Amino acid sequence: MSTARSISWVVATASLLAAGAMTTAMAAAQGAAAENPKATEVRTPVPPVVTPGATVGAPPSDAIVLFDGRSLSEWVSAQDHTPARWFVRDGVMVVNKAPGVGNIETRRKFRDFQLHIEWRIPADITGSSQWRGNSGVFLASTGPGDAGFELQVLDSYRNPTYVNGMAGSLYKQSIPFANAARKPGQWQSYDVVWTAPRFNADGSLKSPAYATVFWNGVLVDNHFELQGQTRYIGKPCYEPYAEPAPIKLQAHGDPSQPISFRNIWVRELP
Ligand code: MG
Numbered sequence: 001m002s003t004a005r006s007i008s009w010v011v012a013t014a015s016l017l018a019a020g021a022m023t024t025a026m027a028a029a030q031g032a033a034a035e036n037p038k039a040t041e042v043r044t045p046v047p048p049v050v051t052p053g054a055t056v057g058a059p060p061s062d063a064i065v066l067f068d069g070r071s072l073s074e075w076v077s078a079q080d081h082t083p084a085r086w087f088v089r090d091g092v093m094v095v096n097k098a099p100g101v102g103n104i105e106t107r108r109k110f111r112d113f114q115l116h117i118e119w120r121i122p123a124d125i126t127g128s129s130q131w132r133g134n135s136g137v138f139l140a141s142t143g144p145g146d147a148g149f150e151l152q153v154l155d156s157y158r159n160p161t162y163v164n165g166m167a168g169s170l171y172k173q174s175i176p177f178a179n180a181a182r183k184p185g186q187w188q189s190y191d192v193v194w195t196a197p198r199f200n201a202d203g204s205l206k207s208p209a210y211a212t213v214f215w216n217g218v219l220v221d222n223h224f225e226l227q228g229q230t231r232y233i234g235k236p237c238y239e240p241y242a243e244p245a246p247i248k249l250q251a252h253g254d255p256s257q258p259i260s261f262r263n264i265w266v267r268e269l270p
Helices: 003-034
Strands: 066-068 074-075 087-089 092-094 104-106 113-122 137-139 148-153 187-195 205-207 210-215 218-225 260-268
Touching: 113 137, 137 187, 148 210
Parallel strands: none
Antiparallel strands: 066 260, 074 104, 087 092, 092 260, 113 187, 113 260, 137 148, 187 210, 210 218
């Protein structure tokens, strides 16, 4: 046996012996646990009972319904907090792109939540890139206009644009793992888990925001750490804002046909 082979034999033998010792230790530990299973059983706190929706996407019993197809009573203008002036037609909410109307946001304010929202690009959509069915869901609205953290809404079905600005992106921050777009004219869904940022008393960042996004059931952002509020130009950065904050929907200035929303609900997280 060469010296090199001899050394490798010694190392291999030592590894096997170590593995044997580990197995014995693990078996002893497992044996101890088997003797007292109650030592690892937790009895409190008991989770609250929540009745799931009757169908996938329907609001569970503890959800706050933000739009049920009938009224915009949960929504106000993001500019001046007067009643929202978007349209309700045939059980769906339609963006009002008229000048001076702008974005709408929830009357209620939220911190960490689970959000379900459905949206539809019109079948007759025109335009390209960012000028084709652009809207957005701001997971926290931190001021008027587009201030906040935007989850992009866009027609991304065979409509190339910069990838950190397509549907499923945290606008100009994340690139979605996949393009799960349905054709214009079909309803699509976002299911989002949002963890709001926290700020220290002096306004410095205590902990960043995180977003997990399922687009039509496909995971596209997984606990993504945001670098700050959305910026159209320049890098995102955190600025302290009044918490909790509304959820906001975007009336984008592109001239393409307005998109629709339906079945919007939120569950506040503990
Ligand atoms: Mg947008």
